[in-house]
Amino acid sequence: MAAAKEAVRKAGREIANGAMPAALGTLTFALMGAGRVSKGAQEVMAELPVEYVKPQDLKKVAQNGDLKKIYVSVVDAPDHLVRDDGRAFTFEEYFKEPQLYKSIFSKEFAPWVSCIINGVLWSYNHPRSLTTTDVKTLTSKDANQHPSLPHRLVAICDITADPGGSIEFLTDCTSIEQPFQLYDPTTGTFKDMKYSGDGVLICSVSNMPSQLPHDSTDSFGHMLSPLISDMLTSDASKPLEDEKSLNSVKSAIIVSNGKLTPPFEYIAKLRKENEQKS
Numbered sequence: 001m002a003a004a005k006e007a008v009r010k011a012g013r014e015i016a017n018g019a020m021p022a023a024l025g026t027l028t029f030a031l032m033g034a035g036r037v038s039k040g041a042q043e044v045m046a047e048l049p050v051e052y053v054k055p056q057d058l059k060k061v062a063q064n065g066d067l068k069k070i071y072v073s074v075v076d077a078p079d080h081l082v083r084d085d086g087r088a089f090t091f092e093e094y095f096k097e098p099q100l101y102k103s104i105f106s107k108e109f110a111p112w113v114s115c116i117i118n119g120v121l122w123s124y125n126h127p128r129s130l131t132t133t134d135v136k137t138l139t140s141k142d143a144n145q146h147p148s149l150p151h152r153l154v155a156i157c158d159i160t161a162d163p164g165g166s167i168e169f170l171t172d173c174t175s176i177e178q179p180f181q182l183y184d185p186t187t188g189t190f191k192d193m194k195y196s197g198d199g200v201l202i203c204s205v206s207n208m209p210s211q212l213p214h215d216s217t218d219s220f221g222h223m224l225s226p227l228i229s230d231m232l233t234s235d236a237s238k239p240l241e242d243e244k245s246l247n248s249v250k251s252a253i254i255v256s257n258g259k260l261t262p263p264f265e266y267i268a269k270l271r272k273e274n275e276q277k278s
Contacts (some may be wrong), residue, residue: 001212002217003045003108004212005044005119007042007049008045008048009047009048010048011048011210012047012048012049015027015048015049015068015069015070016049016068016069017068018068018126018225019048020067020068022067024063024114024154025067025114025152026061026062026063026064026065026066026067026071026114027070027071027114027115028058028061028062028065028070028072028073028077028112028113028114028115029053029070029071029073029113029114029116029117029146030058030070030072030073030075030077030105030109030110030113030115030116030117030268031072031074031075031117031119031131032105032117032118032119032120032166033074033075033117033118033119033120034074034076035119035120036121037120037159037160038074038117039113040119040159041117041119041159042072042074044165045070045072049068049069049070050068050069050070050071050072051069051071052071052072052073053071053072054073055073055075055079055108056082057073058071058073058109058112059111059112060115061112062113062114062152063112064111064140067075072212073113073228075105076191077089077091077094078122079109080103080104080105080108080109080129080204081094081101081102081103081104081127081181082101082104083100083101083102083103084102089101096126098123098126098127099125101127101128101129103127103128105130106130106131106134106138108266110130110134110138110153111152112152112199113152113153114153114154114155115153115154115155115156115157116129116130116136116153116155116157116223117156117157117159118156118158118159118160118162118166118167118168119159119160120156120160121160121162121165121166122162122164122165122166123266124266124269124270125266126166126169128166128168128184128257129166129167129168130166130168130169131168131169132168132169132185133184134183135169135183135200136185138143138151138152138153138185139151139153139185139186139198139199139200141145148185154200154201155200155201155202155203156170156183156201156202156203157202157203157204158170158202158203158204159208160207161173161204161205161206163204164207169185169188170202170204172190172204173204173205173206174202174203174204174205174207176203176205176207176211178192178258179200179203179205180201180203181201181203182200182201182202183199183200183201183202184198184199185200186198186236189209190202209223213249227246227248227249228247230245230249231241231245231249234249236256239256239257240256240257240261251263254267
């Protein structure tokens with residue numbers, strides 16, 4: 001991990017010294033989500049000459065930003081999920097009735113973003129941050145917000161590696177051996193190991209933690225240790241609602257007494273849809 005951060009730090013020094021090509025324009029990043037994945041990405045980005053801005057300010061910095069910096073905006077659910085009736089966003093309602101919401105990310109913020117870093121897992125019935133149609137629109141000539149490049153959106157990194165999830169057109173993960181692909185929105189196809197030409201650079205490695213085994217083990221162990229005693233005293237013979245476990249343990253239970261728990265009932269719906277398709 002230290003070596004990886006040093007490589008990022010070196011790139012940051014180059015950017016701060018003015019090595020960013022003017023044709024590339026101001027680099028803007030959208031970090032989707034504000035949870036652990038997002039915080040991990042922010043830890044790495046701290047090695048760069050970074051300035052954080054609100055999602056509403058992405059347009060301003062994209063047009064008039066400093067080439068010796070990169071600009072990052074953390075886009076959390078309340079920033080881009082809205083109801084048609086104009087009522088305020090609440091997490092409680094969103095998790096209960098996600099179909100009431102839609103994402104405005106593709107229209108309000110994405111046109112001014114160079115790179116999207118996704119840290120949000122998608123669940124059935126939840127609105128997507130970026131659909132296949134959205135990325136086609138964003139990379140069309142009519143939507144171009146960049147004077148030198150064919151389109152402003154250069155790359156997408158899906159840390160969640162969630163095929164068909166909140167980034168709809170990412171239907172498969174990339175690999176350690178071939179971590180990058182070039183996606184052509186006009187044809188809906190991926191090209192391996194070709195980083196030039198029209199399209200959007202994609203990285204979505206599913207087994208990334210395995211590349212940092214010691215760091216991953218330490219991190220996972222540190223988070224899991226306080227929960228072990230609670231897990232060991234759990235009684236699987238009791239109904240889930242009678243369990244006295246911590247919320248963090250209870251919410252992680254996928255199956256109880258032979259049935260999917262409410263947060264994971266969407267799995268049955270997805271299986272049924274897949275069976276109908278096949």
